[in-house]
Amino acid sequence: MKHSLLASAAAAALLVAPAAKADDTAPPNRTIGYVVSGLYWAVYQTADGKAECPDGLNDGPREHFKALFPDNGTKRPVVDTQLKREAEGYFPTMTEEPFTFHLSQSKIAKGLNLDGKADDNDFVSPDGEKGIDNQLFRVLGCVRGYRAPDGDAYFFDNNTLITDRYDRWLFELTDVDSLVNDDDVTVTTYRGLDGLLKKADGNGMLAGGSQVIDVKWGGRYVAKIKGKIKDGVLTTEPTDVTFPWATFGVPTDREMRGMRMQVKVLPTGGTGLIAGYTDLENWYRQTLRSSSTHHQAYGQVSLPSVYRALRRAADGHPDPKTGENTTLSSALDVTLTQVHIIHPDRPVAQADEATKTAEAVKERAGARR
Amino acid sequence: MKFNVHRPLLGALLMGVALAGCSNESGKTEQAATAAPVPPAFELASSPARHRLMSASQYQNTISHIFGSDIAANAQFAPLQRTEGLLALGASTAGVPFGEMQKLQRAAALVAAQVVDDGNLDLGVPSHRDSLIPCKPADDKQADPACAKTFLGMTGRLLYRRPLSEARLTQMVDEAGKSAVELKDFYAGLASVIEGMLISPEVLMIHDRSEPDPERPGRRRLDAYSYAARLSFFLWNAAPDDRVLRAAESGELSTAKGRARVVDMMLASPRLEEGVRGFFDDMMAFDTFDNLAKDASAYPAETGAALTAAREQTLRTIYDHLIVKKGDYRDLFTTRSTFMSPELGPIYRVPTPKGWVKYDFPPDSPRVGILTHVSFLASHAHPGRSSATRRGKALRELLLCQPVPLPPPNVDFSALNDPTSPFKTARDRVSFHLQNPVCAGCHKITDPMGLALENFDGAGQYRATEMGTVIDPSGALDGKNFKDVVGLAESVRNHPALPSCLVRRVLSYGTGSAVEREDRPLVDYLTGHFAEKGYRYTDLLREIVLSPVFYDVTERAPEQKSAAATN
Structure with missing residues (x-):
């Protein structure tokens, strides 16, 4: 790293920036980076769950196994019982089983209006916006493992995000003249290589860390997206993306088509939604690979049942040959933490902490008040 | 202790200092152990066996x-x-x-x-x-x-x-x-x-063991193995290796020429880094970090890992400046070159790739010298706020060897700790101190320079304001007024007590004995030579370890021996 080159590099960057257009909330060099530090499949929940799951939550592998193979003294070989159920997870079919899968009955869901329409299959957002598309929530809404705060998928997906480095998803906003209102910003996604920094009290992530872009293996995670910021909320145009995902240390990718963001952005981070059409087969295979049956049992995630529900609920990107939908509208609750994104092929920007950092910007604004 | 100097010869010693100054004006920089006649300050001094x-x-x-x-x-x-x-x-x-x-x-x-x-x-x-x-x-x-x-x-x-x-x-x-x-x-x-x-x-x-010095009848010196150990624990922060012990066994360490060869070998060794780090960790009182805790709610970036890295940052900077770059010791207090790690990035608000990387603060940055490192700023502050007093006291005591009296036991902090206090900045609080004559005596010698560091909060993070009020970082140090931390850094760098304090500390650290008032001629002599050599740390080390004060010893009185043995 050639830090020594930086003063001139930073100065040059400032010179080319249209300073007159930027406001007090503009980040240094009109650029701000964020790392995903929280990512949950968006599941709208009421306090007792009865509104969205009036018939209760779904059973999982343990309950299904007990129903299929009751402990009545019958001797059964492993290949016809445990291994059979394993195989049914790896080779799922649409053949029905004698179990009822409870879809979410909620009228409300978190998400975005992906298709620009408001029809009977859509939800209403918690804020009352109609036309919310989130069929993945319809499937997962009554599966214990995906519900907060103690669902195993809910917990472990994010725990892995924090403890592992594989699923380090970065968003770099450039051409930012204001973090409050800017009708033309560019968002570029990358995979990062570095750990997250926790706050000293262990609660939450620390802003101001650094992430080096994975330029060697991370090419497929790069996407350049146009966006705008209105009243502090960043929204982006739909773009197909691949992003890194790992659960229990199993590295895989997620495929999301027409991905768009709706995130409240601040100098230190952001919160909001990432929504788009999740590839059905990709989602299922990733989940299957990451979670062994005992993990699925913890969260009562019966994957053969979930698979059939996914197929039935799919609402996007019909297969040209079969006409069957291959994706599900979906949304992720996302938390972003501000980081310095380091491009290995460029000099590391040299921060002048007294005048140019996001913290200093915030502090100056505070001093004026 | 005091380094033992024969009183009747003190005049000669002082003359020797003067002579040394004269001879150095000629521009000659002889290596102490090889050519120049040993001046009386060296000749007469010795240290106690320990x-x-x-x-x-x-x-x-x-x-x-x-x-x-x-x-x-x-x-x-x-x-x-x-x-x-x-x-x-x-x-x-x-x-x-x-x-x-x-x-x-x-x-x-x-x-x-x-x-x-x-x-x-x-x-x-x-x-x-x-x-x-x-x-x-x-x-x-x-x-x-x-x-x-x-x-x-x-x-x-x-x-x-x-x-x-x-x-x-x-x-x-x-x-x-x-x-x-x-x-x-x-x-x-x-x-x-x-x-x-x-x-x-x-x-x-x-254990320092001594023997009669055959070259100077009536005096005692460390035996070769004790000299080897004193050398090695000082320069390498470890026991001597086979090469140094062989030099002791062969008698090489008993000759000036032999000592010089071994010392030069040791100063060129990578193990010198451990010695330099060991000394400065002690001198900078970095043992504070072993128990240092900060208010996590006030300073979320000040994690345990960050504090560990802060200590390491300064030690790396010191070693790089003094040994790798062979820099002037005084410039440690104005250098903008340092090292950065990911744990420190959020505190300095600097992009930092993985591992330790060299980093130069911009020329207009308020970070100038090791006093503006997180290590100094955070360890001499309160858990949840800065302290001009603690920082000024540390500067005086650690770096200028000027002890500051302890506060009286009956200090009334109620006005300062009042949650409805009108004081917004440290300067306001310090002004309150100075209104009280009981407090003012000490605070006058600590606070004016500590206030110049007020642009850094208790975690060492930069701040322009405190409670919405713009901070005034002006200050003064022993008659030198300055408008901000850059001025403080320059004043510390040029303070006459800075190099002499280092000499005192190095001498004490190497011999295990405190330097006292009576040792001033020796310190002055060494400080003079330190200056002539451009304040190069390795030259100071070399001069001290090759001087009689390092290898000549005075045995302690028997009653003192028994007291130490039962300690």
Whole structure:
């Protein structure tokens, strides 16, 4: 790293920036980076769950196994019982089983209006916006493992995000003249290589860390997206993306088509939604690979049942040959933490902490008040 | 202590200082041990013979050098009392109480077990015995006196810092043999003796032994092995290695020329880094970090990892500036070059890739010199806010060797701690102090320079304002007024007490004895030479370790000896 080159590099960057257009909330060099530090499949929940799951939550592998193979003294070989159920997870079919899968009955869901329409299959957002598309929530809404705060998928997906480095998803906003209102910003996604920094009290992530872009293996995670910021909320145009995902240390990718963001952005981070059409087969295979049956049992995630529900609920990107939908509208609750994104092929920007950092910007604004 | 100087010759000594100044005006920079006549300040000074307890880092480094860096030596030493600015001086009066000895024995047993272990290839653990023990027993379930003698003689010489006597070695071999027979394991027998060595007072205590100085009748000097040990613990923060001990054995360390060769070898060694770090860690009072805690809600970026990195950052900066770049010591207080790690990035608000990387603060940055490092700023502050007083006091005491009196026991902090207090900035609070004559006496000597660091909060993070009020970082240091921290850095850099304080600390650290008022001519002489050499740290080290004050000793009175022994 050639830090020594930086003063001139930073100065040059400032010179080319249209300073007159930027406001007090503009980040240094009109650029701000964020790392995903929280990512949950968006599941709208009421306090007792009865509104969205009036018939209760779904059973999982343990309950299904007990129903299929009751402990009545019958001797059964492993290949016809445990291994059979394993195989049914790896080779799922649409053949029905004698179990009822409870879809979410909620009228409300978190998400975005992906298709620009408001029809009977859509939800209403918690804020009352109609036309919310989130069929993945319809499937997962009554599966214990995906519900907060103690669902195993809910917990472990994010725990892995924090403890592992594989699923380090970065968003770099450039051409930012204001973090409050800017009708033309560019968002570029990358995979990062570095750990997250926790706050000293262990609660939450620390802003101001650094992430080096994975330029060697991370090419497929790069996407350049146009966006705008209105009243502090960043929204982006739909773009197909691949992003890194790992659960229990199993590295895989997620495929999301027409991905768009709706995130409240601040100098230190952001919160909001990432929504788009999740590839059905990709989602299922990733989940299957990451979670062994005992993990699925913890969260009562019966994957053969979930698979059939996914197929039935799919609402996007019909297969040209079969006409069957291959994706599900979906949304992720996302938390972003501000980081310095380091491009290995460029000099590391040299921060002048007294005048140019996001913290200093915030502090100056505070001093004026 | 005071460095022993013959009073009747004090005038001559002072003359010597003056003469030295004259001779240096000629521009000659002779190496002390090789050419120039030794001035009286050197000739007359000596230091007391000491028994010093090895520090935890010296123990760790010694184990690492003798047995390898993969041998874990988690020895816990009791905290030393900081004396005259240094823990190293506290080591001269420290003993090893029973509870601590138990901990040291546990550590010794673990070290010994690792030294003789057979490894486990399945787990990727190498066999240490194969690489550390230079012989194989005829039967590894039986005693083998010849092999045991070879290994214990070699190892004992390094641990005891001198060859073992034949009687001692025979006794150790016998003990190893008895244990081997009893345990039916040759290596377990060796381990039991290694364990015993590692808790021997002669290993844990650095004992200065003296002998008559044949070149100066009536005076005593360290014997060659004690000189080797003093040199090595000072320059390498570890026991001497085989090369230094061989120089002692051969008599080379008993000659000026021989001492110079060995010292130059040691100063060129990579092990010098441990010595430099050990000294400055002590001088900067970085042991504070062992217990330093910050208010996590006030300073979320000040994690334990960040504090560890802050200490490391300054030590790296010091080593790089003084040894790698051979820089002027005073410039440590104005340099903008440092190192950065990811843990520190959020505090300095700097992009930082993985690992330690060199970093230069911009020329207009408020970060200038090591006083603006997080290590200094955070360790001399309150858990949840800055402290101009603590920072000013630390500057005075640690770097200028100017003790600040303790506050009186009946200080009334109620006005300052009042949650409805109208004071918004540290300057307001300090002004309140100065209105009280009881407080003002001391605060006048600490606060004016501490206020220049108020642009850094209690975590060492930059801030332009405090409670919405723009901070005024102006200040003063001994008649020099400045408008901000850059001015403070320049004033510290050019303060006449800065180099002389370093000389005092180095001299004390190396000899284990405090420098006192009577030693001023010696300090002045060394400081003068330090200046002539451009304030190069290695030149100062070289001058001191090759001077009589380092190898000539005065034995303590018998009653003092017994007092130290029972400590």
